[in-house]
Amino acid sequence: MATERQVETKLRALIKRLEAADQGVQALSQALPEPRIIAVLVTDLGRTYWSELSGGKMGVLHRGEPDRADIRIQARGDDLIEMIDGERSMFSAYLSGRIKLEASFSDILRLRSLA
Numbered sequence: 001m002a003t004e005r006q007v008e009t010k011l012r013a014l015i016k017r018l019e020a021a022d023q024g025v026q027a028l029s030q031a032l033p034e035p036r037i038i039a040v041l042v043t044d045l046g047r048t049y050w051s052e053l054s055g056g057k058m059g060v061l062h063r064g065e066p067d068r069a070d071i072r073i074q075a076r077g078d079d080l081i082e083m084i085d086g087e088r089s090m091f092s093a094y095l096s097g098r099i100k101l102e103a104s105f106s107d108i109l110r111l112r113s114l115a
Contacts, residue, residue: 001044002044007080010084035053037071041073073100074100074101
């Protein structure tokens, strides 16, 4: 089972990786042009993390429940780490029920273009 520290480290690494990847940032910016709050509930740890995606960049990682969230992701820590590491696709994790995604229909369609 992934620890809280491992999950936080991976989420911060993902944020840094997105900043360094010019094409990834451009794709995020085009997919979600307006600011979005993304919350991630790590179900087996009972922890929620969130960040704001704005202008194709993720902001600082915060602990706790945000005041509002446009996109909510629920996953076990191990599954989340596998997705961040590229060992499991978000699409296959979603289809197998390993993650749950709550977002507006338009955000889901935009995120789908990134998969």
